[in-house]
Amino acid sequence: MKKRGIGKFTFGLLGSLLLTTNIYASSVGVVNVENLNVRSGPSTSSSIIDYVHLGDVIEILSTKDEWHKIHMDNKSDAYVHSQYVEVKDTQSSLVSSEEANLFDGPNVMAGIIGTLKNGQSVKVLYAVDDWYYVETEQGKGYIHYKTLSATKSPETVTLTQASNPQEIKKRYAVVTTSILNVRHEPSTSSKKIDKVYQNNAFEIISELEDWVSIKTANGSTGYLHKDYVSISDEVPTITETSDLRQQVVNYALQFKGNRYVYGGNSLTKGVDCSGFAQQVMKKFGISISRTSRSQINDGQRISKSDLLPGDLVFFGYNGRINHVAIYMGNNMIIHANNPESGIIVNALNDRRMATYIGATRVIK
Structure with a gap:
């Protein structure tokens, strides 16, 4: 998606901003999560109108109730949550040349907005190549670095005070309930796009007041409610039970495509x-035990909504079991199907399957 307004500026450029003198005000922030929703209002219920990303520098217009109103071209109202933005102090500087033109773009071919006098104070918002974007009495615009009292080029200033985006710690969400719906948007009324399971761990893309966003197994971005996950800065340790479930599924998959032989x-x-x-x-x-009709009684009977990878699922006709499969998660099963297809993987609700009868948990 195309960035708008202040959009994307590197930490190197921000470094030049931080090394000028005299703090003026706090009106620039750096995004500290991989993806951050930009909303139409200061609320998680407001619509998402854009995104900013890790390391992006954003111009903060005002702050209220943990929300920053930010500058974005063609957007009169754009907000991000303050929790995911590191506020940086902008700087004041003085015009050091006899006169300095204020341009509407970072080049001498851009239009001239106004002319600044020697000694006039400007607020430096951010740097772009050999230019500073500044706020003045004549308005906002670009001024060449050589005309300001900060005499070093933005490109040559050593970055010593800006954070390195690689040093920002990753955060993880671990599912704490048996089954958790993944939502398309951060709302319980939003469409369910996937399911995840107890002890599944995910790197957090962005974090809102009540939700975290993650990448699902198929690469889609989805949301988990914070009430059903634990959040940590440490890489989560997989429990023995959850690890065993995945081992069972991985082992079963080794035999996909092998022969079906009755008995x-x-x-x-x-x-x-x-x-x-x-x-x-x-x-x-x-x-x-050996038969599907007896295997359903070999463990703990569970509901379909509580299925976890490694559970056994049973099918049949008129309530009589004649088939068993191993549940893999994400609504998929692996089973020895018939002599024609052998051991296959398909959806739990595939219409070619017999009627679903029940499920049993044999992994404690």
Whole structure:
């Protein structure tokens, strides 16, 4: 998406701003999360109109109730939450030449807004190449660095006081409930785009008052409610149970494409649906019975909405079980399907499957 207004300026350029003298006011901020929503009003319920990103420098027009109103071209109202912006002190400087032109762009071919006199004070907002964007009595515009009392070029100033964006700590969200909906927007009324599971961990893209945004397994950006995650600056440690579930799924996937053989017990030479479930679980020291009709009673019965990777799901007709599969997460299953297709992966609600009957948890 195209940046607007002050948009994207590097920390190197910001460094020149920080090394001039005499603090004037606080009206520039640096985004400290990977992606930050820009909203039409000072509220998480206001619509998202744009985004700014890690390291972007934004011009702050005013601050109220933890929200910054920022400058964006063609946007009369643009707001970001102050929690995700590091405010930097802007600087004052004096015109050092006899006269200095104030331009409407960072080059001498741009239009001249006005002329500044020697000794006139200006507020430096940010730097662009050999130019400073400044606020003056004649308005805002660009002035060449050589005409100000800060005599060094913005490009040659050593960055010593600005933060390095690489040093900004990553934050992580770990799911604390069995199943958690991922929403398209930060609202409980927003569309559900995915599900995540207890102990799943995600790097946080942006953080709002009640929500965090993450990347889902398919690469989409979604939102998790903070009530159902724990947030940490440390890389989360995966628990033994959640790790085991993923190991079971990964192990089962090794045999995708192998043969279906009715009554078979070999994951490589041929196996049927219940044999597949039994042999996969056996690898991890989990003992279950041999038929799908008995396997549903081998663990704890759970509802469909509580499914976790590694759970067993059962299908059949008229309430009679005739098939079992291993749930993989994200509404997908792996199973020994039939002699024609062998061991396959498909959706839990695939219309080609028999009627869903129930689920059992054998991983404690």
